[in-house]
Structures are given as C-alpha cells and as structure tokens.
Amino acid sequence: QSVLTQPPSASGTPGQRVTISCSGSTSNIGSKTVNWYQHLPGAAPKLLIYSNNQRPSGVPDRFSGSKSGTSASLAISGLQSEDEADYFCATWDDSLNGLFGGGTKLTVL
Amino acid sequence: EVQLVQSGAEVKKPGESLKISCKGSGYSFTNYWIGWVRQMSGKGLEWMGIIYPGDSDTRYSPSFQGQVTISADKSISTAYLQWSSLKASDTAMYYCARLRKQWLAGVYYYYIDVWGRGTTVTVSS
Numbered sequence: 001q002s003v004l005t006q007p008p009s010a011s012g013t014p015g016q017r018v019t020i021s022c023s024g025s026t027s028n029i030g031s032k033t034v035n036w037y038q039h040l041p042g043a044a045p046k047l048l049i050y051s052n053n054q055r056p057s058g059v060p061d062r063f064s065g066s067k068s069g070t071s072a073s074l075a076i077s078g079l080q081s082e083d084e085a086d087y088f089c090a091t092w093d094d095s096l097n098g099l100f101g102g103g104t105k106l107t108v109l
Numbered sequence: 110e111v112q113l114v115q116s117g118a119e120v121k122k123p124g125e126s127l128k129i130s131c132k133g134s135g136y137s138f139t140n141y142w143i144g145w146v147r148q149m150s151g152k153g154l155e156w157m158g159i160i161y162p163g164d165s166d167t168r169y170s171p172s173f174q175g176q177v178t179i180s181a182d183k184s185i186s187t188a189y190l191q192w193s194s195l196k197a198s199d200t201a202m203y204y205c206a207r208l209r210k211q212w213l214a215g216v217y218y219y220y221i222d223v224w225g226r227g228t229t230v231t232v233s234s
Contacts, residue, residue, distance in 0.1 A: 002153045033213070035220040044113075044224040045204070051211055051218060088154060092219035096208065097170055098144060098156030 003028060004089055004101035011107040017077040020104045022089035024070050028099050032091040034072035036065055039086040039103070048087075049074060076106075084108045111135040113143075113205050113225035120231045121195050128191035129228045131205030138186035139163035142208035144221065145179060145190045149201040159208065160188055195232045202227045 005023040012018040022034060036049040047056055049065035052072065064075045076083055089101040116130040131143065144159040158169035162181040169179070181188040188205055206221040 033211075033218040033220070037221075037224075042226075044226045045206075045221075046224075047220070047222050050209075050220040050222070051213065056222065090154075090221070092208070096142065096144075096159050096168055096219060098146065098154075098221075100146075100154040100156065102153040 002102035003099040004091070006087075006089060006101035006104045008102065009105045009107065011109055012076075012079045013109045014079055014081060016079045017075060018079055018106065019076075020074045020087050020106070022072045022074070022101045024072075024091070024099070026070055028070075028091050028093065029067065029072055030070040032093065034065065034067050035090050036063075036072075036074045037088050037090065038083075039088065045088075079108055081108045111207070111223050113207060113223055115203075115205055115225040115228045118229040118231070120233070122234055123195055123197055123232055125195050125232075126191070126193050127195055127230065128189050129203060129230065131188045131190075131225050133186045133188070133207070136207075139183050142219075143181065143188040144206050144208055145177075145188075146204040146206060147173075147201045148204065148227075154204075157190070157203075162186075162188065195230075197232050197234075199230060200232045202229050204228075 033051040037045040039045040052067040053065045062077045086103045088103040114132045139162045145157040147155045157173045158179045160167045160179045162183045178191045204227045205225040207223040209222045210217045
C-alpha cells in the first residue's frame with residue numbers, strides 16, 4: 001500500500017480538463033514539495049511537475065500542479081490521446097527516502 | 110543529453126546472485142544522488158535506496174535494508190544494485206533515477222529528474 005494516495009483511474013475526452021489528486025499527511029506532502037511523473041508502458045517515467053507547480057522545460061503548459069495542505073493535484077487541460085498513461089506523485093523526506101503514490105491510469109475516451 | 114542507461118533483462122533461478130547496472134552520461138556523475146526503485150507487476154513504485162557516487166554515501170529504505178546492496182563505480186559513471194541470493198519475490202522491474210535538489214526558502218527539496226528505462230528481473234525455478 002502506497003504512502004501517498006491516488007485514485008486508481010481517471011478518464012476524459014479529448015479537449016477536456018482532468019485532475020488527478022494525491023493525498024498524504026503533514027509529515028510528507030504537508031511539509032515537502034510534490035512532484036508528478038508520467039509513465040508510458042515500456043518507457044522511462046518522465047518528470048512533469050517538480051516542487052509542486054514547476055514545469056521542466058519541454059513539458060507543455062497544459063500540465064499544471066498545485067498543493068494545498070496535505071494534498072496535491074495534477075491538472076491536464078486540453079486532453080490529448082497521447083496523454084493516456086499512468087501518472088504518479090512523489091516526494092522525498094529529509095533522509096532522502098522516496099514516497100510514491102500508487103499511480104493513476106488515465107484513459108482518454 | 111542526460112541519460113541513465115540500464116543493463117538488460119535478467120532471468121535467474123532462486124538462490125542465484127545478480128548485479129544490475131545503471132550508467133550515467135551527459136552530466137557529472139559524482140555530483141548527483143542515484144536512487145533505485147522497484148515496481149512489481151501491477152503494483153506501485155517502491156523506493157529501495159540511494160547512493161551518492163562522489164563519496165559512496167549510501168542509504169537504504171528500511172524495507173530493503175539487508176536485502177540488496179547498492180554501490181557505484183565513479184570511474185565509469187555506473188551505479189549498481191545487487192542481490193546475493195535471489196528470491197521469486199524479487200521478480201520486478203527495477204529503475205535507477207537521478208535525484209536533484211532545489212533550494213527553496215532556506216530548505217533543500219528533492220525530486221527525480223531523470224529515470225532509466227528499467228531492468229526486468231525474473232526469478233523462477
């Protein structure tokens with residue numbers, strides 16, 4: 001069972017906006033930054049959002065992140081078929097232990 | 110381009126030993142932590158541990174302490190994950206990843222910015 005809680009699945013139609021949540025506690029999300037990754041089958045996971053809401057260069061601005069208290073969210077606007085993938089959240093504690101969400105499988109209908 | 114290239118898939122028998130590798134390129138290998146992550150079939154990601162190749166400082170997740178050994182050879186920019194005696198339950202995909210740190214409001218925060226593509230390990234009699 002993952003320390004960070006995500007819904008197992010999410011879906012949307014092309015062009016829609018979808019959000020994926022990540023819930024934790026005061027000892028992890030509540031006091032650390034949250035990062036989001038996209039994972040396509042057979043590929044290396046890809047960093048989408050770091051430090052709650054920062055996008056690495058090359059990541060479209062359709063992807064955005066936010067955090068409030070002990071929860072964080074990833075929003076994808078203008079949904080595209082290529083966005084169909086697994087998405088997971090992650091954070092690291094002061095001992096550099098990684099904590100992951102269980103992942104959310106996004107389906108583009 | 111920053112890359113982590115992992116060694117190929119392995120098929121082993123219970124009780125055998127194994128060492129898989131992760132070669133970094135495109136950056137100063139000694140200046141970034143390298144972590145290892147397990148993903149069992151149909152399951153989420155699990156943090157195994159981390160090494161700083163610059164001084165070999167190594168830290169293990171409590172769940173994996175004593176189960177695996179993480180090491181690095183900075184002369185060839187390669188990190189390793191090894192088992193002395195594999196079990197069927199070690200069957201999984203293993204990812205290496207580079208950890209970055211960001212200074213925010215007087216505190217360091219961490220995140221993985223680059224992942225390897227993973228090494229599949231199958232342990233079966």
